[in-house]
Amino acid sequence: MRLDQSLVLGLLATTGLALPSRRDNGVAPKQLQVRSSKYAVKQPPLTTEWTGKVGTHPWPDYPRPQLQRSQWQNLNGVWQYQNASSVDAVKSPPFGKDLGREVLVPSCLESGLSGIQEQNSLYSWFATSFKVPSSWKDEHVLLHFGAVDYEATVFVNGKQAGFHRGGYFRFSVDVTEFAKFGEENELLVFVHDPTDGGDHVIPIGKQTLNPNHIFYTPCSGIWQTVWVETAPSDYITSLDITADMHGEVNATVHSSDTSKSSDVEVTVQDNGKEVATHKSSSNKPFQFKVHSPKLWTPESPKLYNVTVKMGDDKVTSYTGFRTISKDKVDGVVRPLLNGKFIFMFGTLDQGYWPDGLYTAPTREAMVYDLEVLKKLGFNMVRKHIKVEPELFYRACDELGLLVIQDMPSLRPLQTKTLDNGTQVDVMPNPKQQVEFGRQLELLVNQLKSFPSIAIWVVYNEGWGQLTNTYPEFGLTERVKQLDPTRLVDSTSGWHDHGAGDFSNNHHYANAQCGTPWYSTDSSPYDDSRIGFQGEFGGVGHNVSIEHLWNDQAAINSINETYEMDASIDVWNYRSHFLLNELEDQVHKYACSGGVWTQTTDVEGELNGLMTYDRRVKRVDEKQWKDDIQALYSAAAARSNGS
Numbered sequence: 001m002r003l004d005q006s007l008v009l010g011l012l013a014t015t016g017l018a019l020p021s022r023r024d025n026g027v028a029p030k031q032l033q034v035r036s037s038k039y040a041v042k043q044p045p046l047t048t049e050w051t052g053k054v055g056t057h058p059w060p061d062y063p064r065p066q067l068q069r070s071q072w073q074n075l076n077g078v079w080q081y082q083n084a085s086s087v088d089a090v091k092s093p094p095f096g097k098d099l100g101r102e103v104l105v106p107s108c109l110e111s112g113l114s115g116i117q118e119q120n121s122l123y124s125w126f127a128t129s130f131k132v133p134s135s136w137k138d139e140h141v142l143l144h145f146g147a148v149d150y151e152a153t154v155f156v157n158g159k160q161a162g163f164h165r166g167g168y169f170r171f172s173v174d175v176t177e178f179a180k181f182g183e184e185n186e187l188l189v190f191v192h193d194p195t196d197g198g199d200h201v202i203p204i205g206k207q208t209l210n211p212n213h214i215f216y217t218p219c220s221g222i223w224q225t226v227w228v229e230t231a232p233s234d235y236i237t238s239l240d241i242t243a244d245m246h247g248e249v250n251a252t253v254h255s256s257d258t259s260k261s262s263d264v265e266v267t268v269q270d271n272g273k274e275v276a277t278h279k280s281s282s283n284k285p286f287q288f289k290v291h292s293p294k295l296w297t298p299e300s301p302k303l304y305n306v307t308v309k310m311g312d313d314k315v316t317s318y319t320g321f322r323t324i325s326k327d328k329v330d331g332v333v334r335p336l337l338n339g340k341f342i343f344m345f346g347t348l349d350q351g352y353w354p355d356g357l358y359t360a361p362t363r364e365a366m367v368y369d370l371e372v373l374k375k376l377g378f379n380m381v382r383k384h385i386k387v388e389p390e391l392f393y394r395a396c397d398e399l400g401l402l403v404i405q406d407m408p409s410l411r412p413l414q415t416k417t418l419d420n421g422t423q424v425d426v427m428p429n430p431k432q433q434v435e436f437g438r439q440l441e442l443l444v445n446q447l448k449s450f451p452s453i454a455i456w457v458v459y460n461e462g463w464g465q466l467t468n469t470y471p472e473f474g475l476t477e478r479v480k481q482l483d484p485t486r487l488v489d490s491t492s493g494w495h496d497h498g499a500g501d502f503s504n505n506h507h508y509a510n511a512q513c514g515t516p517w518y519s520t521d522s523s524p525y526d527d528s529r530i531g532f533q534g535e536f537g538g539v540g541h542n543v544s545i546e547h548l549w550n551d552q553a554a555i556n557s558i559n560e561t562y563e564m565d566a567s568i569d570v571w572n573y574r575s576h577f578l579l580n581e582l583e584d585q586v587h588k589y590a591c592s593g594g595v596w597t598q599t600t601d602v603e604g605e606l607n608g609l610m611t612y613d614r615r616v617k618r619v620d621e622k623q624w625k626d627d628i629q630a631l632y633s634a635a636a637a638r639s640n641g642s
């Protein structure tokens with residue numbers, strides 16, 4: 001337990017006492033429930049404007065924007081919850097039992113919004129029930145999970161219906177054979193999330209059981225939307241679609257019955273008007289052309305609606321026409337968007353929330369961050385070692401923000417002591433390495449149809465990157481096979497052995513972007529690849545307690561921020577200085593883009609454009625807009641005469 005406040009609330013809840021409303025956040029429940037088991041938000045160490053707006057029907061929107069069906073039900077809301085003591089608990093599921101406590105789905109069990117807010121939630125049971133309409137009788141019933149961290153075993157009406165491993169990926173269970181039509185159906189989910197406990201080396205990003213400065217509180221449980229929908233017996237399971245600057249569309253319609261090829265029809269629409277229709281068959285790629293499409297760019301993020309029909313199944317989707325590539329421009333290898341050098345400038349975007357941790361309190365809150373960035377003139381976000389709900393990528397597609405998508409890292413920077421007393425780095429064993437590769441494939445396959453995604457990142461700063469076998473080469477190859485339409489940044493920072501499209505430097509606070517100098521932990525700029533500043537900035541500034549993650553260990557770690565500036569004015573002065581230095585490197589050297597650390601503060605790391613609660617913007621908007629535009633101008637000057 002990291003927070004006394006929630007303990008107090010818990011005690012008050014059991015005794016039925018009322019708590020005076022706390023500060024101005026409107027979160028503290030004025031009328032606490034008499035039964036401690038009833039769901040209520042637990043006061044998190046810090047709230048946001050959205051904490052009190054979540055309610056008990058969170059994330060109501062259809063969660064899969066690129067494969068939408070009309071007949072569906074959202075299962076988000078208050079479910080039952082019970083802590084379990086070991087992985088063996090899965091062998092005796094508590095069918096039909098009252099689990100004793102209530103939890104909000106989706107949420108992280110460690111977050112205030114979950115209503116649980118407890119650490120060490122390694123094993124847990126979740127239960128709800130849902131009605132399957134009798135009108136779905138001759139159809140298939142599909143149960144979907146946006147993401148469950150880390151392993152989920154799904155039981156429907158007392159039978160095991162599915163299992164999934166991987167905390168960041170969607171999965172579906174066809175529950176037709178277990179469903180009772182026109183009746184309530186019991187759904188029970190067992191979740192095991194080891195994070196970085198024991199010998200587990202799994203993709204976790206910045207989660208750790210022992211939060212310290214730049215590593216944060218973990219997220220366990222069902223943290224994205226759960227929903228159920230109906231589809232015909234041979235239905236579309238996924239749609240791969242890319243569309244390029246020449247109007248060429250390349251699509252694969254995957255069907256549930258992979259043993260056969262069914263007729264499919266794809267229609268592309270612009271404002272309700274059909275611009276192309278193509279007939280082909282399922283389970284193999286096919287191509288067709290749209291004449292003179294309006295291209296997708298950050299300035300003009302034009303999207304086209306897409307309808308796919310296959311037998312009795314019909315889904316709606318969308319795409320954008322754009323081409324990501326690389327080539328020499330004026331003698332320097334550059335990233336290109338639609339054939340032109342694009343200087344990508346964005347923030348390190350971690351997607352953490354003080355009230356919801358991995359789960360943004362609302363869709364509006366999630367999009368708010370992106371709108372702040374867009375208004376300042378950023379044309380990119382680096383989604384840092386986390387995968388977001390698909391509606392995040394939809395928002396980037398609509399707003400015109402390119403995405404650099406990181407693979408969530410394996411357990412970083414930890415050592416363990418062997419029996420003979422030797423300290424060794426914790427690294428993946430061969431089985432764990434294979435699993436990392438499998439989940440990297442899930443990442444690419446699940447997100448590759450979002451037009452805004454421009455670059456895949458395999459490793460961040462060497463975390464979990466075996467150094468003797470150079471695994472980044474094979475993994476980069478695999479990513480390029482799965483998705484030949486994007487660039488791959490094999491190693492963002494640290495152990496660069498020449499793999500992938502980028503020569504990526506991380507350096508704080510100032511940049512070393514495509515420059516003829518470098519420091520410890522970075523590699524010299526390699527002119528056969530794209531010179532990139534994968535991280536820099538990171539200058540910090542303390543704020544008053546009401547905007548801090550109110551946890552003593554986190555507060556004690558504030559001083560570990562790369563640089564602390566005494567005031568917001570000083571912070572902006574330093575930012576201006578550092579952005580100018582980057583601009584100079586764009587003018588003089590081979591700098592093709594950069595990532596400023598970071599969008600918001602996170603826990604004890606205080607270097608955001610905004611505080612962790614998003615209530616204080618440190619940025620001097622006018623100055624930042626000018627400085628960012630100056631970067632694009634400097635890059636444009638380097639593209640002339642090519």
Ligand SMILES: *[C@@H]1O[C@H](CO)[C@@H](O)[C@H](O)[C@H]1NC(C)=O
Nearest residue numbers: 083084085118119120121122
């Ligand atoms: C769950 O139960 C286990 C074993 O009984 C215990 O170690 C752990 O602290 C509990 N976790 C929570 C979040 O209550």
Ligand SMILES: *[C@@H]1O[C@H](CO)[C@@H](O)[C@H](O)[C@H]1NC(C)=O
Nearest residue numbers: 240250251252285287482484
């Ligand atoms: C179409 O996309 C698939 C991957 O989905 C790829 O293997 C294939 O090479 C692409 N075809 C063309 C002509 O781009």
Ligand SMILES: *[C@@H]1O[C@H](CO)[C@@H](O)[C@H](O)[C@H]1NC(C)=O
Nearest residue numbers: 269270271272273303304305
């Ligand atoms: C796509 O469809 C949506 C919903 O029907 C509509 O609001 C939007 O305008 C359409 N966009 C295009 C480009 O056709």
Ligand SMILES: *[C@@H]1O[C@H](CO)[C@@H](O)[C@H](O)[C@H]1NC(C)=O
Nearest residue numbers: 417418419420421422423424
């Ligand atoms: C300790 O054990 C490890 C693993 O067996 C071995 O590689 C290492 O050399 C040993 N160290 C010492 C000091 O014996």
Ligand SMILES: *[C@@H]1O[C@H](CO)[C@@H](O)[C@H](O)[C@H]1NC(C)=O
Nearest residue numbers: 542543544545548555558559
């Ligand atoms: C930051 O501010 C908090 C709240 O005022 C304070 O407790 C803490 O000591 C400060 N830390 C540093 C490094 O200035």
Ligand SMILES: *[C@@H]1O[C@H](CO)[C@@H](O)[C@H](O)[C@H]1NC(C)=O
Nearest residue numbers: 542555556557558559560564
């Ligand atoms: C942070 O570090 C500075 C410089 O070492 C020191 O003066 C200050 O007392 C520290 N503050 C805290 C809260 O540790």
